[in-house]
Amino acid sequence: MSKLEMSNPYNTGLDRNPANYQPLTPLTFLERAASVFPNHTAIVHGKLHRNYADFYARSRQLASALSLQGIGRGDTVSALLANTPAMLECHYGVPMCGAVLHSINTRLDATVIAFQLDHAGAKILIVDREFMPLAEQALTLATVTPLLIQYDDPEYSEPMTSVDALDYEEVLAQGNPNFDWMMPEDEWDAISINYTSGTTGDPKGVVSHHRGAYLLAQGNALTTSMAKHSVYLWTLPMFHCNGWCFPWTLSAVIGTHVCLRQVRAEPIWNSLADHGVTHLCGAPIVMSLMISASDTIKRDLSHTVQFLTAASPPPQKLLADMKSGGFDVTHLYGLTETYGPAVVNDWHQEWSDLSSMEQAGLKARQGVRYLPLEGLDVIDPETMIPVPRDGETLGEVMFRGNVVMKGYFRNHKATKEAFEGGWFHSGDLGVMHPDGYIELKDRSKDIIISGGENISSIEIEEILYRHPAVAVVAVVAMPHEKWGETPCAFVELASDQDACSEELNDWCREHLASFKIPKKFVFTSIPRTSTGKIQKFVLREQTANFADKL
Template identity: 50%
Template structure:
């Protein structure tokens, strides 16, 4: 209008930096950060952030540069949310669950100039820098964040506090030229596994922070407990929101139920947040950990809708839960299920159903709608018609870094397309039904996994559950439920399926139930894409014989393995590898030896391999317990490790021959070739390794005893590994070999003649008197030695069987993000994989 002008007097670029500058004065003496014994006031936090910003400029950081941080919820990562943008730079908070390979990818993509690393993750960061050093790019400066006196010894790396002290407290803030300038870079993917760098603006961060204050109903000077990772959507923008209100940040390095209850009691916490997993952690905390809450605690939760039972129990404990919904692309929560007073008179069940809705957009978001993605028309508000959730507003990302195509696709039609499916209720509130890729289409019917999961969560024995589609030749796919039971509870697959069929249309009930821990992101969200990979790996539930396979008992191939919960992951991989490479998989009969009846283990095998031919045999541990001597590794002393000695006594009398396999193997050839090995007149066949120093398997006590040392006279003993053996069961029984092995175990108890578990008595009994098998059938030692489990390479020559004998197991090394090269040969058979190389959302 005439007479108006825009100038510095009436127009300033919005930025959450201003929240800290104001709170440093208004709330100067109020506590801003608490971390154990460490405390800062808002005046100190203001000064420290200005100094830190100044130090960054001394390091050469300028407008638009990226500064990365790899740290849990500690004071430093909070300070960096202000200090980095104060220097004009862009903050990239990296997920602490990523391994070195992934961190290197993100550092390269973001072109980060500096990375600040918590001492706990220094090895990961160094590994990433080592990977980058092989490429022709400039490495980022590394700054170490110690924790008190916890730091690597003799480290030459610049540390956080000395670096901060280099800066000036009167530093002049580098304000954004435009409020749409970037303030943060967040990498996401969580359930889609495709890396994308989401760019946030100063304007969006400012508006979403104030919206977070409103939707969390935060008064001035709240006390916020950090159970949401600050590296996730910048802590849902609450890093900046708490500063706006002059609140107190209670930092937790590790989120535990005890830490939550202790912090609430000690610091009078008023607000916190977290995924449903955090709520589960709270409600299932043992009585010894729980404490009465000093006041009602407001909890904002996101992700999957909390089951009604969880909401009831949280309320009883003194927590008021509000459900929000959003994505990294919407700065975290984009909607909130705002409560209406008239709903308070409804039954608890009805209230819980409403609380599980995603509601409407918050005050900072312009609009949310459920649309037909093709026509872009809004769906009917009938609570039935599904469409795609779409957002538009000032708190939607700027776009994906260096990925214009993905940005254009996400904003096609003038709305941000989430890929989530929902319905709209008559009151306008939306209710999420699924991710577009999570919907199961079975026989032409759409099945909402959220609805099935809601029923599963209502089962009294179930702690956690997720549902995905499993391929099916007839239906296309069927629901497959992954379930974790509460401690001390039992439930079978059949019981759970019946429970669901009694409460759902039958086509929606799971056809398969897998009992296991569910893979989670850092914020507690179930990684469904990992479960989909696992369900896909199961394939359509059958492994069928080829045309030339026989069908009589004489065609059976008998395979024996031990079975227990600790090694179930290895056993399942071994079974899958055998079936996949077998010409006649239906001819393979598995004999599993276990020490106790474990319904969860049995159900896992039955549901994963519905057509598997197998029997379970209980091994009486009392037969061997008094004979076991302590060895160099505790795992070797488990009674089940000795069950192979008694195998001929356990399996049916009509079984004449059996292949015994350890649980840490995979077979990459047809097992019939191993089955057809000619034993001649020998009781046992196995690959022999005559080049090994045989004497090292026995102590000096053995070799110094003239009578014992005569054991191998007349034989040419060679080392063989008892993890891969073909046994003539009749000859074993007739030759009373179980007693012969036991006799050596008795001598061991008296004289300590070896150190290595169940192997030496086999060698004493049979070494030099077995049929040798081609070495290709036991590429052993891939688990490393029995002390350190260091990585080993493959032996030269062809391979039919890979064996991770030794201390290191491939599933543990893969999960710890420190795999050996050979472990990647095991990974394709892993039905329990937890995608460590994925981006957590």
């Protein structure tokens, strides 16, 4: 016992022990749900309805079966799965045997998947039958040779093909449903590894721990006012930041997971109406998909549905359409390195009395920190001093707290740089408003420097989104012989609208300083990631061809 502990009058003389200390882990949420509400529906997937007792038993079986395959503490189990019951079981069963879950983006190419498997040292790879050709191709490029397990989802109706893999259900049957699963030795032990997009080099493996997952999972419920027995529709990929920790959140509130293999308008609307969905998450593109559906597909909803969105702020018209359609939209912000969303645009009741334009300006802001996040600020990265709270001075958004990653796997240099000065550096540039709400202005690499002037691509995008013909827009820097670089706008038009470069140029001239007006408008389909984020790095590559023609 230290001198400091001995001098503390509240020191009881008893060391930390199992009676008064247990490592925090979200795995206990499922155990509690199964013991208190064993018959409550935990998972709905097509015709399948599985209760919490069975969900818990199958997760323990998976942990047991993995243990029989030699998997233990610190081993990596990779999963290439759709939003299915198996993916939910992996979020519990894998860490229950002490292993680390590596969820793979199903939209990646084989080369990137091979890199991740090698870098993470995958011992087992669990693959949905739909993605088995992709997995087999990746394994021909990888150095590791993980045990291959195929999951045959009854909701996937394509013909079977012969593969050299174990069957998921047969493997599961070998496990013990009463398996005495492992608590983490330390709550800071890794629970998962998720890889960043790798748009500026090889992907970085973000290591998350049990403590952070426990806190963020509860933070989701508190932030979104998620009541007991809420019903959650899986439109957000579970491979993305572990589904923002919602696979664990739903067990905490004894909610129901409604799984969805594909994000399509008809099954979304049917699920909302048939299962009484209360919450769903997704990028603005998911909202657009829902709202643009035909009247024959849309269903009348008997209650308001909470839609949680991240990425860029939704256009004002889309927000209005969602509200009239029965949805309450909340804007979240975060990164893989913060377990998903760690910032929320907490709405003040009096703001609802403002004009639509004023409300749109407030909704465009990212907001304030989640309850389990201890620090959020906009800081000058050179001086590490917070910028003035004036809504104008640009700085880097930085995080500090228990829902920030352990670090990057096997990448000490990147980890050290990311945590320089005792804060996690997001790489996002923003401002701090007088009321303490942050607003993103750009990624540090997305700021356009034209003739020495800093131009925010987001500012230009916000103006173009106000044009009725614009459905999606992305602005990036384009090389320019005189100015160094200038803005270039890539535009997707609304299905029933038309516009030309001259019209959009005139529109921008009405609302922007002349040096901020894009020098070129490109009308095209804009590339996105599987989670709906616009791939600006792809667009930047295209601008080199345009520059010579100006």
